[in-house]
Amino acid sequence: MKKLITALSILIFLGFVVGGYLLSQHIFSIFDGGEGLFILLVMVCASIWFNRRDKDGLYRLFKDIHQSNLDDIAEQQEQQEQ
Numbered sequence: 001m002k003k004l005i006t007a008l009s010i011l012i013f014l015g016f017v018v019g020g021y022l023l024s025q026h027i028f029s030i031f032d033g034g035e036g037l038f039i040l041l042v043m044v045c046a047s048i049w050f051n052r053r054d055k056d057g058l059y060r061l062f063k064d065i066h067q068s069n070l071d072d073i074a075e076q077q078e079q080q081e082q
Contacts, residue, residue: 028036052059 024040027039031039048058051057
């Protein structure tokens, strides 16, 4: 059962990679120059935003990193005051 789940996970991942490649090729064939890149950037940002409630998502990861950086800054300021 574990091998089946692993195989299905790999197939789903490859499907997303191939689908993403085909989608990007289609977008770049429609738009010239930077418009296609802009559309892809908007799609990536939108997917991050709409998955922000996922506890393992990129939004939560970025938020945790930002909070960690703020904590480090506060610690450094406390050490400099001493």
